[in-house]
Amino acid sequence: MLGVKSRNVGTVGVAAKGGASTSGGMTAWELRPCGMLVQKRNSDHVNYQNNQSVVVPTIKVKVKYASTYHEVTIKSQATFGELKKMLAGRTGLNPLDQKIVYKDKERDSKSYLDVAGVKDGSRMVLFIDIASQEKRLVQDLKSAKMDKAKLSLMEITSEVDKLAKQVGNLEREIYGGKKVDEKVLLNLIELFMSQLIKLDGIVADGDVKLQRRMQVKRVQKYIENLDMLKIENCKIGKKMSFEQQLLVSSMEKQRDSMKWPMVVTTQWEKF
Structure with missing residues (x-):
């Protein structure tokens, strides 16, 4: 209680001495950057005297x-x-x-x-301030590189999303028993490889580096899927060829069964 009283007395004393107090008789205070506790400032007024503000010059x-x-x-x-x-x-x-x-x-x-x-x-x-300027320029350069890396990653991600839709369409066709042109699969693999090369050229730190790594794994997964689709696509071709061979063999047997049997005799016709 003594400490509180002495602090209040000091506040009133300063207000009385400096003639600066709020309408309630108490002075508002603020902590300066240097650590000093001083009267709180207003952007346009210094203090109040007799309920009249004093304009900051x-x-x-x-x-x-x-x-x-x-x-x-x-x-x-x-x-x-x-x-x-x-x-x-x-x-x-x-x-x-x-x-x-x-x-x-x-x-x-x-x-x-x-x-x-x-x-x-x-x-x-x-x-x-040369030192501050150099430090800021280095930081700005890093920020510019980071922004460029983010933009490149966004463009690659958008392109991979488009290619992913094509992979989905091919999966439905091939696993549905429809054979597709192998060139389509090879071309799609090549497009994914080009995106992988672009991702390898992105140099970044933090979250951007993590996102880049995730996209690399994603692209690699799609390439693996396309390799599997190539194998399945080849099986569809062989299966159809085998069925065609069975069909041809069946037709030949049916044709042979429809021929008249040949009878061998020693009776010759005389003319």
Whole structure:
């Protein structure tokens, strides 16, 4: 209880001293990036005095980049990160690649301008953060490769789905006793092999790598199915040929049975 009382007294004391409190008499607080507990900020108002808000002032700062000065109008309580975003459109630099130096000290993007002592007319210098830029470019390159791998995998999956329907149609025909042209089966196997080569060329990590592996197994399974269909298709051809031979043999026997029997005699006709 003593700790709570002392904390409340401290809060009231700060409010009385700074003249900043809410309409209920209690000051709202926020934790700064540096770890300091300070009065909570509003984007347009600093505090309340006698139920009247105090507007956050707008300042103009000059930022030198290379040989050019950029004058920026910004709220005094904005962060250096917000300033970097405004400078991005003028300099063409990604905010993550910017390094702002004010009073010979590099400023963190989360730091506030007024806390750093920035006032109307203050000057600062903008540099390119080479290390950050290289790191971001590498990350962007990885992301671009990953996006390309995802797109390629989607295209291959779509093509395999189309080929899979053809395999299904062939299975119904062959297992239904209908012989198909072997060239159709060979051509389909070749198309699946080409998709397998495309999958082998995809280099990816994480989920994309796992999906690629699944598609490889899927394509291999279809190729195995087509090999089995080739065997079944050949059996249908041999079976029909054997039936035809039985039919021919049966017809020959029937024909022979219909012939008149030949009688051998020694009686010769005399002329």
